Amino acid sequence: MPPDHEPPAADLLARRLPESQPDQTLRREVADRLITAVAIGDTVPGQRFPSERDLATALGVGRVTVRAAVRELVDLGLLRSQQGRGGGTFVVEADSAEASAAIERVLTAAWARMVDQHEAESWLHGTIAAAAAERHTADDVTILAERLEDYRTADSGAPARAADERLHLAIAEAAHNPTLAETLLGLERQMHVAAPGHPWGPEAGWRALELRSLDDHRRLIAAIRDRDRIAAFEIGRAHARINMELLEAAMGRARTLSEHVAR
Ligand SMILES: [Zn+2]
Numbered sequence: 001m002p003p004d005h006e007p008p009a010a011d012l013l014a015r016r017l018p019e020s021q022p023d024q025t026l027r028r029e030v031a032d033r034l035i036t037a038v039a040i041g042d043t044v045p046g047q048r049f050p051s052e053r054d055l056a057t058a059l060g061v062g063r064v065t066v067r068a069a070v071r072e073l074v075d076l077g078l079l080r081s082q083q084g085r086g087g088g089t090f091v092v093e094a095d096s097a098e099a100s101a102a103i104e105r106v107l108t109a110a111w112a113r114m115v116d117q118h119e120a121e122s123w124l125h126g127t128i129a130a131a132a133a134e135r136h137t138a139d140d141v142t143i144l145a146e147r148l149e150d151y152r153t154a155d156s157g158a159p160a161r162a163a164d165e166r167l168h169l170a171i172a173e174a175a176h177n178p179t180l181a182e183t184l185l186g187l188e189r190q191m192h193v194a195a196p197g198h199p200w201g202p203e204a205g206w207r208a209l210e211l212r213s214l215d216d217h218r219r220l221i222a223a224i225r226d227r228d229r230i231a232a233f234e235i236g237r238a239h240a241r242i243n244m245e246l247l248e249a250a251m252g253r254a255r256t257l258s259e260h261v262a263r
Helices: 009-020 024-039 052-059 063-076 097-135 138-153 158-174 178-191 203-225 229-262
Strands: 079-082 088-091
Touching: 024 052, 024 063, 024 097, 052 063, 063 079, 063 097, 097 158, 097 178, 097 203, 097 229, 138 158, 138 203, 158 178, 158 203, 203 229
Parallel strands: none
Antiparallel strands: 079 088
16 A cells, blocks of 8 residues: 555554453453453463464454453463463462452352253253154164263373263264254353363362263263163263353362462
């Protein structure tokens, strides 16, 4: 573009303003969602945190807002930024009083809504499992058996979590009702930044969580295969309660640490 067609400097500045100064309410909202995500193990410690671009898409906000929110979590010691090759943002298992106070504040403010969402999530998981028990095909049974085996043999942490995600997606597909599957996925996207991946909690609890889930998964797939809708519903619903337990545990940890420091 020739220079005489360039907009005046003041126009350029005005246009850049929203980019350089994220809306503070929105930034607060996004930071709170990310603090919740880290607190409940939406992304596991040591694992790369979703990129700015992915977070912006998942949360429906601009990258500048995401960047400002991520910076707040880095300052709190909940995330660590690493430059260069293999760089990115990583989750840190933080135990500072400041980080705990932030987690406690955020979880307390959103508690009623999160409990409501978790209940809905559990009911939907149960409903989808019941629908899969009624509507699955022979091919679905083969795929579910494969997904179960993949989960059983996956390494602890991120690989097990990815296998869990694939298994639950296969159950949703076996229900043969895209609306039902989309409803659950839409809710999970509201609740978890890494949806359809589920929270995995702090590293110390991974193995116990994975073994308990393996038992749930085995019974769930068996009930679906046997066309036992009632059992599939109950097992699917109870399995999804793990997310609520992780949330309660995160709140407990934050409270214990804030009280410990306050003394
Ligand atoms: Zn699972």
